[in-house]
Amino acid sequence: MVIWWPLIAPVAALAINVLGQIVVFRWQHGRHFLRSIALGFLLGGAALMIAQCIYPPGSDPFEAWSKALLVNLPCYAALSYCFFNFANLGQSSIRVRIYARVAARSDGVSVSEIAREYNEAMLMEMRLQRLVESGDLVLRDGRYFLGRKRFVPIAKVIFGIKRLILGKGSEFE
Amino acid sequence: MAVFLTTLVLFLAALGLHLIVWKIRLPRFQTRTLLLLFAFGLGMWLLTLTVRPMPWPDVVHVCLFYTSLSLCYVITYSAFEADSPTLSLIRHAHDAAGQGMSSEEVHLFLEKRPFVKARLAALTHDGLVREENGRYFAVGGGSIFFRGILMFRKLYGPIQEGG
Structure with a gap:
């Protein structure tokens, strides 16, 4: 058990994270998704820390702490990141929503039905409104200006990496 | 180590x-x-x-x-x-800097990027849905990944609109 404990710890922490997130999200009646994700992550993280203290991995202190800090902590963070994206896809991904809609109907879904439900113009308006409300865009004299710059570095990094890997900055180029 | x-x-x-x-x-x-x-x-x-x-x-x-x-x-x-509509727009607003963008310019920018159509095309490309006489059908039982997402989503109950 002690030998396998370092391996079990991040997986068990992830299980606590997932369970915690579901319970918190349901308890809040499906509101505050991101908050429930953060709470689940903290719960799992606390469980991981406790697990590391109960059974320190390995007898050599250096080996024990290198495993705990260099392997199990990033491993738990990586697994939690995967879980966040998995859960988030079901919440907000257009692709998953369209697929769910198509898969639910044996007679198929017409293009016009999809266009009606996922109206590009409507989604665009919702997005614009959300960005204005959050202060990321500012509407002044009928023109949109960049407001908060929090997304700019993220956008720059992602477009830079796209150029490096795919050789183009956008899927529409 | x-x-x-x-x-x-x-x-x-x-x-x-x-x-x-x-x-x-x-x-x-x-x-x-x-x-x-x-x-x-x-x-x-x-x-x-x-x-x-x-x-x-x-x-x-x-x-x-x-x-x-x-x-x-x-x-x-x-x-x-795949492009993120939000990040694409932010980048465009950043490029426009001091001049800003008119409502028409924003709409034109996003019209050139039909995100819903692109996602539908991606689903078809990945073999998850097929198009037949203007209607889309799910292919087989779908991928394990997509089925997993849909099953997991049920644990949450109803979800809000958005995209």
């Missing part, structure tokens, strides 16, 4: 291989190829264990750490593969 260093070297090697393959030719099914590539890297490393053995718990630990890092990268890669 051995688990950490082995995973790091293995992951960086797989990442390097991925960049080389992508520079030679962009695969048709990028996510699938990426997953295969990472699995190939792990398989190759497991083969080397016959020459340089490692304790079993450490081997499994490397596999877990490497798999979690690889999945992290594959998930992040999807953000490179």
